Amino acid sequence: MAKLITSKRRMMITFIVLIVSTVLSISCLGIGAYFAKLYWDFIRASQKSIEKPLLTELTTCNVTNNVENCIMERSITQNSQTYDVRYCHAIVKYSFHDETFTNVTLDTFPKFYKLNTTANWIELKKGDLNGMFDNELVYVNTEKQCYTNSEYPAWFVGFGKRDLFYYYKDISSFLTTSSIVAVATLLPASCLILFVILPLIGCLAWQYKKWRAIPRHLVGEQHFGHVEMSKDDEQSEDEEYDIRTKKKNKDYF
Numbered sequence: 001m002a003k004l005i006t007s008k009r010r011m012m013i014t015f016i017v018l019i020v021s022t023v024l025s026i027s028c029l030g031i032g033a034y035f036a037k038l039y040w041d042f043i044r045a046s047q048k049s050i051e052k053p054l055l056t057e058l059t060t061c062n063v064t065n066n067v068e069n070c071i072m073e074r075s076i077t078q079n080s081q082t083y084d085v086r087y088c089h090a091i092v093k094y095s096f097h098d099e100t101f102t103n104v105t106l107d108t109f110p111k112f113y114k115l116n117t118t119a120n121w122i123e124l125k126k127g128d129l130n131g132m133f134d135n136e137l138v139y140v141n142t143e144k145q146c147y148t149n150s151e152y153p154a155w156f157v158g159f160g161k162r163d164l165f166y167y168y169k170d171i172s173s174f175l176t177t178s179s180i181v182a183v184a185t186l187l188p189a190s191c192l193i194l195f196v197i198l199p200l201i202g203c204l205a206w207q208y209k210k211w212r213a214i215p216r217h218l219v220g221e222q223h224f225g226h227v228e229m230s231k232d233d234e235q236s237e238d239e240e241y242d243i244r245t246k247k248k249n250k251d252y253f
Contacts, residue, residue: 007207007210007211008211009205011037011204011207011211014200014203014204014207016150016205017200018050018197018200018201018204019198020219021192021196021197022063022191022197024191024192025192025193026189027241028185028186028188028189028191028192029185029186030182031181031185031188032182032183032184032185032186034188035059035177035178035179035181035182035185036178036182036186037042038183039177039178039179042178044054052065053106053149053152053155053156053162054149054162054163055106055147055148055149055156055157055158055160055161055162055163056147056149056150056161056162057147057148057149057150057153058146058147058161059094059095059096059146059147059148060094060143060144060145060146061090061092061093061094061105061143061145061146062092062093062094062141062143062156062168062183063090063092063138063139063140063141063142063143063144063228064091064093064102064140064141065090065091065093065140066090066091066138066139067088067110067111068088068089068090068091068104069088069089069104070086070088070089070111070112070140071086072086072108073085073087073090074087075087076129076132076226078129078130079130081115082115082116083113083114083115083129084116084117085110085112085113085124085247086110086111086112086113086121087108087109087110087111088108088109088111088112089104089105089106089107089108090104090105090159091103091104091105092105092140093159094146094148094157096148096153098151099153099154101148101153101154101157103154103155103156103157104157104191105146105157105159106156106158106162107135107158107159107160109137109138109159110124110133110136111123111124111138112124112135113129115129124137125137127199136209137226138159142239144159146158146159147159147160147161151248162179162218185236192200192201193223205244
């Protein structure tokens, strides 16, 4: 006879499945919440035109200074050599709706580079670093295409156009990927919670209640043996009672 699965083992199996389902649902919820937050942050940031001003009005800027606030740096690798590149803002004059303004550009451009931390900064010129920055260089007393804000032209100006697509290089891909990943993780997590975890909790509670009803020192086959023994004891007591009754009746008569 195959060994019977005890109530305690059923409880352990249910508990293990519950733990695995909980871990999976938490993981899915975490991933989904992360991508949902990215999606929401994008929508919210796109509405804050003052904090992140949109530069959509094309104009022409005359560069009067190209070494303003040169504090931004980043490292690049060229021919197995690592260089530090320093970025600067520019001071420009520009016209918009027959008004002339002077302002500092919001964006930066590469201006200096050096080979290592101990070297001196070298001004970037065309052809330097294999010409990788030639299209980004800005020179004094030159005219350059730029953009300003339609509502606050005196406050904001930059060389790069800033519309909704400025914040992400591929907005369609970003929004599509974020929404798909968010739905593909949050939906299974919700299904796990509703159709697996909650029923398992109820099942586990029912199994525990049933297990509590079994005598603590008897489990599995012992429990069924205990039931059979109880039946045999009751039958023996009945037979013994009948014998005693018959004997009393015989003595009486």
